[in-house]
Amino acid sequence: MRALLKLIQLEIRKNKLAGMLKGVAIANLAIFVFMLLLTYVDSEGSGSGGGEFKSYAEMFDGLYVLVKATFVVFASVVLSKLVIDEYKNNTITLLFMYPISRKKLLGAKIIIVFLFTLISIFVTDVLISALLIGLNSFTHAIPGQLDLAVVPGEMIRIGADAAYAAGIGLIPLYIGMRKKSVPATIVTAVLLVSVSASDFGNFQPGNLVGFSIFLSLLGVAIAYLSIRNIEQKDIA
Numbered sequence: 001m002r003a004l005l006k007l008i009q010l011e012i013r014k015n016k017l018a019g020m021l022k023g024v025a026i027a028n029l030a031i032f033v034f035m036l037l038l039t040y041v042d043s044e045g046s047g048s049g050g051g052e053f054k055s056y057a058e059m060f061d062g063l064y065v066l067v068k069a070t071f072v073v074f075a076s077v078v079l080s081k082l083v084i085d086e087y088k089n090n091t092i093t094l095l096f097m098y099p100i101s102r103k104k105l106l107g108a109k110i111i112i113v114f115l116f117t118l119i120s121i122f123v124t125d126v127l128i129s130a131l132l133i134g135l136n137s138f139t140h141a142i143p144g145q146l147d148l149a150v151v152p153g154e155m156i157r158i159g160a161d162a163a164y165a166a167g168i169g170l171i172p173l174y175i176g177m178r179k180k181s182v183p184a185t186i187v188t189a190v191l192l193v194s195v196s197a198s199d200f201g202n203f204q205p206g207n208l209v210g211f212s213i214f215l216s217l218l219g220v221a222i223a224y225l226s227i228r229n230i231e232q233k234d235i236a
Helices: 002-014 017-040 056-088 091-095 102-139 148-168 172-179 182-197 209-228
Strands: none
Touching: 002 017, 002 102, 017 056, 017 102, 056 091, 056 102, 056 148, 056 172, 056 182, 102 148, 102 209, 148 209, 172 182, 172 209, 182 209
């Protein structure tokens, strides 16, 4: 376990992933601004001054979908940097010459992507929810009062959504490793979030817990299969 943690630290330093925190901050700002537009701009032009959200529940739903979509795509970028680029440039061969288990090396990279997605989504959801709630306490653009009794449930929901999305963020690994292509990896992530966030009448797949769990488990399974036979697999 200590060796794995050391590998994770080394991968973060080697790939300068701390610099991606700037990207996360920019994504947070963009999401916040977009949510402000949805909250305060009357898209139907009725002149009532109201936005898209008629309750806190609607605001939470909109925010969570937007955050998940953003960071699943962001995860594919991190995945490309840590894994796909290594295969594409064949630098993974040199990396696998080190006297360290291939499984641990690849596993450390995948764990970084999973934790990055999970933590980014959880922090973003909590932060922007708090900002919007605080702002609305002065503007009252969203009708009604927030019942504090729902806060624990929302925190659990945020944690579950973050975990599901972290698993979903690993699905592009399959296409990326087969094609050894960064664009294919990112496009796969975009297609995933497009399907999840699509609204078919009153049916939105991304809001179905069963659908999210299925995709999350699929992502974890893909990660496991990618690691399982890596010791015997020909990298060339």
